Amino acid sequence: MEPVLSMLEKIPVQQHEDWEAGYVLLLWMSIIVKIPFDMCRLDGSATGERTAIRRIYNVCLRFLRGGSTVSAAAAYLTSCFMTRTDVFKACFPDFISWCSEAMSPKEERTAEEERNFLAALSAFSVILKHGKRDDLYMYAPLMFKTVLDSGYKSTKNSLIRKFGIKVVQRIGLVFLKPKVASWRYKRGSRSLAENLKSGGVAPESNILLDDVDEDVEVVEEVEDVIEELMQGLKDAETTIRWSAAKGIGRVTGRLITMFCTIVSSLEPMKAVYGFKSPNFMLKVTIKPDRTS
Secondary structure (H helix, E strand, O other): OHHHHHHHHHOOOOOOOOHHHHHHHHHHHHHHOOOOOOHHHHOOOOOHHHOHHHHHHHHHHHHHHHOOOOHHHHHHHHHHHHOOHHHHHHHHHHHHHHHHHHOOOOOOOOHHHHHHHHHHHHHHHHHHHHOOHHHHHHHHHHHHHHHHHHOHHHOOOHHHHHHHHHHHHHHHHHHOOOOOOOOOEOOOOOOHHHHHHOOOOOOHHHHEOOOOOOOOOOOOHHHHHHHHHHHHOOOOOHHHHHHHHHHHHHHHOOOOHHHOHHHHOHHHHHHHHOOHHHHHHHHHHHOOOOOO
16 A cells, blocks of 8 residues: 555655556555454654645545546545545545535636535535445534525536536435335346246336335435435536436435425426436436446
8 A cells, every 4th residue: 555655745746748657556555444344553653744634634635626637537436435434434524525515606717626516516426325324314404504595596507507416316325225216117027937937927016115114214305305416407508417317316216205296297398398307317216326
């Protein structure tokens, strides 16, 4: 780890000719940080900012702030690093503070502030994708409020709006337990032998799950998440509308039947949000659960 970390600390962030070296080093470090033991064992006599955890944390922030070609790899390294149990407790509160500052609402943003805004959203997005729900749940309300107050929908940068929708979607999935709703379609038997025994007719239980809903606690923020995603269906960019549609499909896919009237109201949604997004949302809802 030490040679890769030392090179990352020395390599220029804004290098355009040899950006591949920084990209590969960040990906290499994202593999190294998955070591299955506490990272404090690597510190030796180091203390304070010279510990392995603080050095890697500073490297993540340095490349996220840089806004260079390697920012995507920096966001991925941040997710792999932050989702470690020992690192999450030590660094995630500080990282939340940096993201809140980077996403603070402003009427006008400089180029550097916009890069930091995009970097914070992209890092949030990947952390919410790879992190553990039990760890992220207590921070989800703060993250949701930070994104809502940032004013991402009013920016002209389509990447910021897209990552904002992705973050809102994944925060909604953190609020809800990862389960398959009982009312969703289930494929028939995939075994040829069982199909031949049944005469080609699959049992009813293999086609549709029993319509029995468990008592599920739904926090108030879920309604705000769905409303935010609904607003995303009106965006001018097709990729953002589809991301919002996928988000609604995935969030409602974890709700019980009585909370899924949003899916059945397809006709009014066509008039307000257009035809393609609601239909794509319905398509994602009936697919097997995928949170990526």
